[in-house]
Amino acid sequence: MxxxxxxxxxxxxxxxxxxxxxxxxxxxxxxxxxxxxxxxxxxxxxxxxxxxxxxxxxxxxxxxxxxxxxxxxxAGYAPVYPETSLDEPSMSVIRAAVRQVLTGHEPYPAVVVDRGWNLVEANTSLGVLTDLVSPWLLAPPANVLRASLHPQGLAPHIVNLGEWRAHLLHRLRRQVEASGDPALAELEDELSDYPGDDSGEAEPTPVASIVVPLRIRRAGRLLSMFTTVATFGTPLDITVSELSIESFYPADQETARVLRETHQFALSGS
Missing domain, CATH: 1.10.260.40 (lambda repressor-like DNA-binding domains)
Structure with missing residues (x-):
């Protein structure tokens, strides 16, 4: 071309x-x-x-x-930075690092996404969230924001939906402004049209005064979690530079206990 x-x-x-x-x-x-x-x-x-x-x-x-x-x-110059598929042999060290982070975070959920918020990889514990999502939303390429906020996704189970939705849309809007990516802008428009009122009430947790927690109701239990985001330092490959690892942490002891129990149940295959 x-x-x-x-x-x-x-x-x-x-x-x-x-x-x-x-x-x-x-x-x-x-x-x-x-x-x-x-x-x-x-x-x-x-x-x-x-x-x-x-x-x-x-x-x-x-x-x-x-x-x-x-x-x-x-400007008429050749590109400097390669874009290598994660399936390539040269990316084995990156795949291993990602897997180590995901596995090491068990029994808590963790997910890897690309720049478009498409699911790249996840650990077993993410099932505590994905089990509540309609299967068609998880078909590749699954978009984690769509799966979170779609009415057939996690949204109906999020107790503080309005708060969590505003948090995710704010993150996405900042990414759109920083990148100018039209695909992300289109995703923002789509998600903004989803219903966003709170689906219920819950007692505020101590962590809520520090970060925005994700509070979901699952099997009659209220789970409260917050997240951190990690990226690769000083990447020289486009694919690596656009990977993000989002890790969920329990915001209270009850959530930590439920996540441990759920993870053990999943490993047992019961």
């Missing part, structure tokens, strides 16, 4: 990302250690940036590896 490159293509992208980051030409030029005049010439297409300049500006604009490649190609 041939790519037609013009000087204005990279300039338009640079200007778009600068405005998305709410930076003036002066602010970005200071960060990149270049003159405002030179930056203006790059944005208007009067000057062509060197490969090094593209990467320098991309770094100051805090662009993802995917967008850095796009900027390089717009």
């Amino acid at each position: 041939s790519i037609t490159v013009t000087r204005s293509a990279v300039g338009e992208l640079l200007r778009d990302w600068r405005r998305r980051r709410r930076l003036s030409q002066l602010e970005l030029s200071i960060r990149a250690d270049i003159s405002t005049r030179h930056l203006s010439f790059l944005e208007t297409g009067r000057s062509a940036p060197s490969r090094e300049m593209v990467l320098q500006l991309a770094d100051q604009l805090d662009l993802s590896l995917r967008e850095r490649n796009r900027l390089l190609m717009a």
Whole structure:
């Protein structure tokens, strides 16, 4: 496939990302250690940036590896960062690391998602949540946000649905603003149309004053959990850079006990 490159293509992208980051030409030029005049010439297409300049500006604009490649190609250069399938032999160490994190987090749920919130992998304990979701929502490629907020998903079982829905949509909206990804924007529009009123009441837990908990009712028991998100440090591959590991932790002793019991029951195959 041939790519037609013009000087204005990279300039338009640079200007778009600068405005998305709410930076003036002066602010970005200071960060990149270049003159405002030179930056203006790059944005208007009067000057062509060197490969090094593209990467320098991309770094100051805090662009993802995917967008850095796009900027390089717009300027007429070859992409720098590979995008390797997790199935490739060279990614075995990454797969092993992910599996180690997921297994080590048992008996608590943990999930790995890609940049579009599609399920990549999960541990056995995630069943405490997915068991409540309609099977069609879990068919590949399963989207964990859709499975969480869809009326046939986890939503009817979430006691603080309004609060949890607002939390997830806020995270997604920030991701859309930071990435400019049209697919994520479309997902945000879809999820925003789902019902969002609280489906019930629950006594506030101590952790609720610190983080937003996920509170679900399962088999007559109220479970309360909070999450943490981990990513790979200093990735050089697009696939790796876009993986996120979300781990659930019990917000009270009763939830911890139920999660341990549920995990043991699943392992026993009973």
